[in-house]
Structure formats: structure tokens, C-alpha cells
Amino acid sequence: MQSFLEETKTYQEVPFTWPKGYKADGVHVGLRKNPNKKDMGWLYSEVPAQAAGTYTTNQFQAAPTKLTKQTINQDHLLQGMVMNTAVANSVTGEQGMIDAKKMQKLAADKMGIDANLVGVASTGVIGENLPMDLIQKGVSQLELLDNDLVTEAILTTDTHPKTISTQIEIDGKTVTISGFCKGSGMIHPKMATMLGFVVTDAKIADGQLQPMLSQQVDKTFNQITVDGDTSTNDMVVTLANGMADNTSISIDDGDNFEKFTDAYNAVLTKLAQDIAEDGEGSTKLVEVNVENAATHADAQKVAKAIVGSNLVKAAIFGEDANWGRIIAAIGQTDAVVDIDHTSVWLNDLPLVDNSHSADFDETVMKEALTDKKITVLVDLNSGTATGQAWGCDLTYNYVRINATYRS
């Protein structure tokens, strides 16, 4: 069965690079013990950039998350972001907000810009206060450089940086979109995911960056799950500084808008997949495509229920084609399901045929399950809508990492 997702690309994926006008840096200042782990970083645009953000829906929203949201909402402009790992500055009361604002001010002063133009992001253990002496020291060591060390500086239990750059041509001008993020655990975004940053030199028409981000986040970051837990520090921030000097991109201008949206979607999709694939303890990326659903929302819900099922995840880790768990996960949702004509494929092999076992060869299926990427395709036979979600398997290492996280 052919995936419904293959289309002609109008963008090019290129090695990670900063779009025009962006500088960054990352340092190790001692927030984490391992001297090889960068633990503070920042990002800077030569001119103020249009900014948009999506933030966790967890009621215990962390101080840096609140502060960044407030800062962006003032005038939808940012010129810099400063980030740290190891300490989330979450559930830290008034002191938390004082510390977040101090971190914002320190970075702004060093960048030589107004504090109102700087966002702050923290990730790590909840409930501990930021060690402000180290934060101050870290900011003093950061420089405006061309390196990509900030993509390392935001990681926690991630095993590698997650980055991507895409480029398009708009009326003869090259526009670059670059994204990086961290993920790994407490990943079940309802608004955004842990920390994600997407920067572009595109010029975007006023007021159109936020709806574009929100729409794409719903299709990408909000469709991944590692463990069903929504973080207090979730945040995706996007900056567009206009330095590509392209004709301004607007929803009223169909072709360029679509081209940009495709390239932008590719960045968010890649980052979302990276987070799922590098979920804590993960050995396999699981992608679920749902088709012939009654509505897009139904398709998204079913896809997410499957990648979110501990039992499905453990079976995939065990390379066991236990399709009853996929069916049980589908049936747990309130999506419209044709319960007598639901079919499932695993890596293109028929697994369930019209709600009956598809008489598959267990040996062939077992072999397919050794792949590093497992694709599940579900046909709900209830309409024409499609949806997608990503997750990972549930492994001994997930338990180990989370049984010993603070030690």
C-alpha cells in the first residue's frame, strides 16, 4: 500500500546552517557535571525578528515559559533567546520569575539589546531554583558566533542534537528555515513540545507567523508522544527576521505561501520525528499513518492512541506482531471506526484485514519488526481524512533512565 504522504518537494534540505543574520553559541558552565555537556546557549538575530510561540498547556507553567510568552505577546518581536539545561526553573514560585527575568536581562545586556526582545527557556529537573551565579557566568562566556553549539546546550537525556535546515527560492531570493529542539522524556505535547526553535530569514506578512506556527505545531509536535506526560516547560518559538529580503510571504499569495509552508512543515516534521525517534530508551521510531477516517481529528486521535499505547510500544520493542493491541488502542478512542472493516499494515505488510488476522507469515513479520523504523498504516473505512503521529518503543532503558533521573 502506497503512503499517502509522498509528494513533490518544492524545498531543499541542506546541512544545518543559520539563516541570514543569526548568531549563536553554547558553553559548559557547570549546571551539568559532565564537562563535555554544553549546558547554556543563546541565539541572536542582527535585527529584531517577528516572533511567535506555542507553550505547554500544563497548569504548572514554568517561569521561563510564562516570561517568554509575555515577552512575545507584547509586540510579537524577539531578537534573542537564552537557554539552559539541567534546571527547569519550574514550580519555583516568585523566585523563579525573578531568576528568569534576571537571566533575560543578563543576556540582553551582553547582546546590547532591550530585555523585552529576549526570550528565556529552561529545561531539566522541576522544583529546583536556578543557580544564578552559574547563569551569570554562563552569559559572560557566550559570544555571537556562527557555531551550532546551542543545539547541544539545550539537551537533557537526548542522545544527539536534533537539527534541520531547508531552503526555498522566493522570487529569486534564497530563504532558509532552520530548526532545532530537545525532547526525550515527558513528551506528550498538547501545545508544543519541550523546547523547539525555528528561525528563518524570511520576510512574513504581519500577523501571519503565529497562525502558521500554531497550525504546523498541531500537525507535528502535538502528534508525538514518548510517555504520555506533558511537561511544564514546553515551548516552541519561531523567529523570522526578514533578512532574506524576499517578497513578503502572505497567505494571500498562494504559491509562495504554499512553498514556504511546505518547507516550514518539513522542518517541524523532522524535529518532531527526531524527538520521537530519540525518546528516552528508544530503539525504534514508530510512525502511524491513519487513512479513510471520518475527520482529520479522528485520524490524528487514532494515530496518537496507537503510538501512545504502552502495550503497543512494548510489543514493538519485543519485535512481536501483537496486532490485538493496535486494535485495542484504536477502539479506546471515540473516533468513528468501522469495527468490522478496520485494516492494518505494518511496514507495508498486511497485518489485519477487515478486522480479522491477515494470515501473515510470522517469520516475515518478525523480520520486518527488526527495522529501526516501524510504520503502521491504519484504514478506518469511515471517510477520507488522514492523520499521522510518531512515537517510539518502550524499553528497559526508558525505565532505567526514569528510575534514576535525579541521581
Place this chain on the structure above:
Amino acid sequence: MQSFLEETKTYQEVPFTWPKGYKADGVHVGLRKNPNKKDMGWLYSEVPAQAAGTYTTNQFQAAPTKLTKQTINQDHLLQGMVMNTAVANSVTGEQGMIDAKKMQKLAADKMGIDANLVGVASTGVIGENLPMDLIQKGVSQLELLDNDLVTEAILTTDTHPKTISTQIEIDGKTVTISGFCKGSGMIHPKMATMLGFVVTDAKIADGQLQPMLSQQVDKTFNQITVDGDTSTNDMVVTLANGMADNTSISIDDGDNFEKFTDAYNAVLTKLAQDIAEDGEGSTKLVEVNVENAATHADAQKVAKAIVGSNLVKAAIFGEDANWGRIIAAIGQTDAVVDIDHTSVWLNDLPLVDNSHSADFDETVMKEALTDKKITVLVDLNSGTATGQAWGCDLTYNYVRINATYRS
């Protein structure tokens, strides 16, 4: 802090015994390979009993679950139940219903009663057909005895039978309520849990058994979670055969009704706790009590979110007082939460004090976490309602069991 749950008991817990007029049996017939594992069983009442049931909300409801629901709904009477383990007879199409009905008829014939008085329950792998030759052989071996082997015969990955009996006096007559169930995995009931059976010799006023069961299930079985997955075969069935010859119990008769409800609630609560405590791979029972919530629904939601969090569960397995995860789980819900004045205790030790770390001694807390039962108490400071939920820790063994379930 004193638990809000301590009250004077009006019932007595006694060693497991069948109420008046009930017979049962369990055999090994070969559905499971291990000859020491009973795999078929039944239950019989000398006279038709009032019957009520609650069933899975999973859209892929298994054939035996559908059949039992239909049978009970006809006239709310049952005289027998026949059960098997190893094969769930779920997602088995028309053949599944034919097999379930045949199993019902075989048992009814052997019991010498009408098939319309027999319920059927199956549990095990989804998607496989019942081996009817073995089912037939099993029924031929079952007898009407006083043993409790049926409580073993329904188990899958459970490590031990889950049983309880309570007794009360109603106007000089002894009334017995006995329950048994299986649980272990795919436990996140939205209606009932895997398989639970509660039988009593009480006489209950017409039409009052079903509302009593439904109400108690909401407070007990529906408040446990092992892994967030809702089974296709969930069912709780209760029988009341009236053979205790007590004054009929009715909601209009306050004292006796309350006494019976307390004893009935004790049975369901114990079974629910047993399932949580014996969740797949579990090493610890986790009980969460929520108080000062705006509504009972809020309290139940918050309690279940905490016991349902993989991260909280893994931290408890690791005996790590990572309270940020408890706070994050609370904040994920839409319950009314006073985010600046939420407090948490672990085994009576202050952990979070008004949304700040309670300055606890890590060594003392670590010691408390070595207990086999972990009690989390949450004060939401938002009202006066309370709620409870039960779960277990997330361990390497959960992953092992579920990576290899079909092998």
C-alpha cells in the same frame, strides 16, 4: 496528616468463602501450556440470581463481553458464568459470537439450566479463535463444587488470585459478599476492569443492583490504571441470589442499605487494589488520595493522572522522590488547581508545601520509598471534595512481560 478514609467498619472481612447457594470449579484443559495453570472455570448459583454488569467502553468489544451484556440485559437474571483464560475471543468476527454462544450452551447444558441464564467471560490474546474442542473438554470436566479454583482459572499474567469476602448482619441474618478478579495488564478501565465477579447471597430490592454496581465501579475499578490501555474484554459481573433470606435491601431503608454498600464497596476496593498492586511487573502498590478538590470528579481525575504517569511510576520504582513529576501530572489535568498552594505528602512525609519543595530529608524520604505501598496525598486547596486512585510502579519486568507476551 491523617487519611480522610479511616472510618468505623460495619462489616467484617472473612477468609474467602462462597456465599450461600454458590458452587464453582476450575480445571486445566490445555488452553495454557503449563499444566499447573488452571485455564477454565465456572460459577453457579442454586437459584437464579439478580445480575448486573459493567463492560468495557472499547469499541472493539469482545464476543463474550457482548454476549454476557445481552444475556444480563434480557431480564437481569443469571444463574451461572463460564470463563476461560489464554484466548480472549476478541476481534474474531462472526465466528467469535458463534463460539461464545456455543460455550454458553455447553455450560448451561452441563449445569442443567437455560442458556439465557449463563454469562461467558474470556481473557487472553486478542484476535485468536477459541479452540472449541478444548472448551468442550473443559466444560465436561467442570463440576459444581465448593472449591475456589475458578479464582485461579481466570488469571493471565497475574501472579496470584485476587479474592475477598466480607460479611454483615441484616436483621439477624448473615449476608456474605465475595469477589474475585483478574487484572495485570491492559488495565485502564473506563467502565469496568478486565474480569471481576462479585457474588452475594443478599436479597436486593428490584432494580437496585445495577445502580449500586455502577456507582461502586466508578469509585474502585475505574480508578485503577496499570498502563493506560483499556481492554476489549473488560467486564465486572455481580450476582445476588437472595439465599441469605435477609430483609430485602433497598435504598429506601437507610441503615441496611448503607451497611451493605460499605461491605460491597470494601470488596470492590480490595479487588481494585489487588489488581493495581499486581500490575504487570509491579513491585509497589501506589495509592493516591486527593483532598480539598473543587469536585469529586476533579479529585478522581488528579488521582488517576498521578498513578497513570509513566514518569511518576518509574521514579517510584527507582525510589526517587522526584516530586516535580507529581506536580506535572496534576497540572496536565483540567481540574481546578490552586497552582500556588498545592501540597503533596508521600507516606505522610511532607514533599511539596504550597507549591514549593517541602525541605524534606532525602535520606528519610528514600527510606520511605522502600515501602511496598506508597501513599501519595495531594491537597489542591480548591474545595472540599476527595478522590482516590490506585496503580503500580513501572519496571523492567513490565517491559519484559509485554515485549514477549505472545511467546
